[in-house]
Amino acid sequence: MSCKKPNQHNDLKTNDPHSYSKPEEAVVKHLFLDITADFERKIIHGCANLDIERKGNTKEIILDTKMLTIDSVYVTENKGKKYKATFRLGEGDSILGKPLHISIDENTQTVHVYYKTSPEAEALQWLTPQQTQGKKYPCLLTQSQAINARTWIPIQDGPGIRFSYSAMVRVPKELLALMSAENPVQKNKDGVYHFSMKQIVPAYLMALSVGDFAFAEISNRCGVYAEPSMLEKCKNELTETEEMIQLAEKMYGKYAWERYDILILPPSFPFGGMENPRLTFATPTIIVGDRSLVSLVAHELAHSWSGNLVTNANWNDFWLNEGFTVYFEYRIMEALKGRDYSEMLAILSQQELAITLEDLGEKSPDTHLKLDLKGRNPDDGVTDIAYIKGYFFLRLLEETVGREKWDGFLKAYFNENAFKTMTTEKFLDKLDALLTPEQKSAVNIQAWVYGPGIPANCPSPKSTLFASVDAYRQKYYEKGNWNQTETQNWNTHQWVHFLRGFPSPSPKEKIAGVDNVFHFTESQNPEIQGIWFEKALQAKYEKAYPAVETFLVNVGRRKFLMPLYKEMAKTPQGKEMALKIYQKARPNYHPISYMSVDEVLK
Numbered sequence: 001m002s003c004k005k006p007n008q009h010n011d012l013k014t015n016d017p018h019s020y021s022k023p024e025e026a027v028v029k030h031l032f033l034d035i036t037a038d039f040e041r042k043i044i045h046g047c048a049n050l051d052i053e054r055k056g057n058t059k060e061i062i063l064d065t066k067m068l069t070i071d072s073v074y075v076t077e078n079k080g081k082k083y084k085a086t087f088r089l090g091e092g093d094s095i096l097g098k099p100l101h102i103s104i105d106e107n108t109q110t111v112h113v114y115y116k117t118s119p120e121a122e123a124l125q126w127l128t129p130q131q132t133q134g135k136k137y138p139c140l141l142t143q144s145q146a147i148n149a150r151t152w153i154p155i156q157d158g159p160g161i162r163f164s165y166s167a168m169v170r171v172p173k174e175l176l177a178l179m180s181a182e183n184p185v186q187k188n189k190d191g192v193y194h195f196s197m198k199q200i201v202p203a204y205l206m207a208l209s210v211g212d213f214a215f216a217e218i219s220n221r222c223g224v225y226a227e228p229s230m231l232e233k234c235k236n237e238l239t240e241t242e243e244m245i246q247l248a249e250k251m252y253g254k255y256a257w258e259r260y261d262i263l264i265l266p267p268s269f270p271f272g273g274m275e276n277p278r279l280t281f282a283t284p285t286i287i288v289g290d291r292s293l294v295s296l297v298a299h300e301l302a303h304s305w306s307g308n309l310v311t312n313a314n315w316n317d318f319w320l321n322e323g324f325t326v327y328f329e330y331r332i333m334e335a336l337k338g339r340d341y342s343e344m345l346a347i348l349s350q351q352e353l354a355i356t357l358e359d360l361g362e363k364s365p366d367t368h369l370k371l372d373l374k375g376r377n378p379d380d381g382v383t384d385i386a387y388i389k390g391y392f393f394l395r396l397l398e399e400t401v402g403r404e405k406w407d408g409f410l411k412a413y414f415n416e417n418a419f420k421t422m423t424t425e426k427f428l429d430k431l432d433a434l435l436t437p438e439q440k441s442a443v444n445i446q447a448w449v450y451g452p453g454i455p456a457n458c459p460s461p462k463s464t465l466f467a468s469v470d471a472y473r474q475k476y477y478e479k480g481n482w483n484q485t486e487t488q489n490w491n492t493h494q495w496v497h498f499l500r501g502f503p504s505p506s507p508k509e510k511i512a513g514v515d516n517v518f519h520f521t522e523s524q525n526p527e528i529q530g531i532w533f534e535k536a537l538q539a540k541y542e543k544a545y546p547a548v549e550t551f552l553v554n555v556g557r558r559k560f561l562m563p564l565y566k567e568m569a570k571t572p573q574g575k576e577m578a579l580k581i582y583q584k585a586r587p588n589y590h591p592i593s594y595m596s597v598d599e600v601l602k
């Protein structure tokens with residue numbers, strides 16, 4: 001069953017500090033996943049059938065597992081004989097889980113691991129009907145990045161190891177199953193679904209969701225899945241997606257994954273989006289009615305090149321995934337909506353980066369682009385440094401060599417390294433050939449990549465749309481006589497920028513005054529709610545508290561939860577309020593979110 005393609009070769013020695021596997025000795029080539037989603041026990045059980053390739057004369061293959069129960073392991077020989085194999089779960093640790101050692105020999109073709117997940121699996125969230133939009137059916141969703149695939153599949157779980165996969169998934173008859181693969185467009189009668197992903201992908205891009213989903217087409221290669229009651233709204237919000245794909249292809253080459261669909265999940269999805277190949281998973285908090293938050297789609301789409309085609313070799317090179325993707329995201333948005341629009345996004349990011357730098361400390365090694373996360377959870381590296389410092393570094397390179405030359409370089413980079421892994425060092429080698437000696441010294445690559453903080457030559461974005469917001473805020477702040485005709489055509493980003501410019505804390509009267517005019521407390525736009533509730537909590541503006549609670553109970557996107565819980569945790573009364581809300585809210589959150597909030601409120 002092993003399918004060998006010319007592009008399947010990759011650098012096997014990945015020096016990945018977050019995987020026990022030794023792909024240079026024995027490596028997974030194809031996975032056939034044969035599983036059942038058991039909603040009653042909140043577990044997945046079944047068999048991972050792994051076609052392997054043995055290098056040299058190793059006597060074992062090592063898989064990553066975490067909180068899995070291994071029931072039995074079989075191997076199939078190349079003559080077709082299947083028999084029980086010896087296996088052993090090693091010591092492991094609380095971050096990485098446990099290595100699964102399986103004995104193999106020169107005849108081993110496939111290993112079959114029969115297993116069950118734990119109800120506590122970090123990748124899995126089992127939603128009750130109450131936690132969905134329709135309130136009628138339960139829902140399951142996975143999140144494998146960074147190292148959670150091993151909590152639902154015994155696999156070699158490092159971004160440097162790629163394999164093709166197929167799957168057979170049994171689910172309750174009234175639900176639809178979807179994966180990061182070729183997908184069905186409607187439910188079938190027996191609740192058994194077959195999937196195939198022919199291209200080779202790393203384990204962190206394995207994804208499954210099971211729920212009451214329906215499909216709507218956007219173009220002949222692109223569409224949206226959502227709960228039926230949301231479907232029309234989602235489709236309308238995301239109609240620009242096909243245009244985005246075309247703009248992206250024009251810049252950096254053909255879209256490599258055939259279809260691009262988006263699954264809009266219930267609000268407890270812990271991230272904004274996840275670039276699962278062929279099927280981006282996204283939060284419903286971008287569905288606001290005016291298409292103002294679709295840059296998130298541009299971001300996840302951009303990962304189809306940066307990340308899914310050219311993949312960070314291990315999580316120390318994470319900025320290669322996210323920095324490139326933010327750069328690409330803004331280029332798509334610039335092509336779609338103009339430079340002034342994409343500059344708004346860049347300025348908002350710049351503001352977030354400043355806060356992150358303050359949190360981490362300007363001298364912290366965690367502010368280097370290239371990280372050293374050995375012994376730590378790779379999630380520690382998921383900060384604005386990888387995303388936004390990474391973005392500004394690439395923007396500086398663009399501004400240094402000129403857009404035309406830079407775009408040619410990037411197009412070749414994606415093309416030549418497709419389905420391969422990339423290290424920071426390999427990328428810098430390529431840069432070396434691009435830049436003149438003068439340009440090299442002007443950029444100072446060393447400082448950007450291996451040094452702390454933000455070098456002084458960081459580009460500075462400019463937006464006339466935001467300049468007018470700043471002028472407006474200044475003009476009316478003192479008197480509080482906010483003129484509403486001037487703000488009539490503002491978009492979400494302008495409102496967010498407007499509110500971020502308020503002092504922290506602002507006087508309660510100011511907050512009450514501006515709420516009387518603009519009714520932020522009643523806003524249904526999560527981006528506006530997020531910043532508004534932060535300002536309201538700082539000002540002790542109690543009128544907003546019930547809305548804060550409703551928001552935190554309903555939304556599980558970590559980006560919105562963290563600032564609000566952190567804000568409340570600053571004072572004893574605030575913390576009391578936070579704990580009260582959290583008691584109600586926690587059962588609605590994905591493990592990834594509640595583990596982060598637990599830390600804040602412990």
Ligand code: BES
Pocket residue numbers: 145146270271272273274275295296299300303322379382559
């Ligand atoms: N791949 C990330 C999400 C991720 C990163 C999950 C690391 C786990 C570990 C995804 O592409 C992403 O960056 N999502 C952002 C949205 C984006 C518009 C910046 C998010 O979820 O906020």
Ligand code: ZN
Pocket residue numbers: 299303321322325
């Ligand atoms: Zn991303």
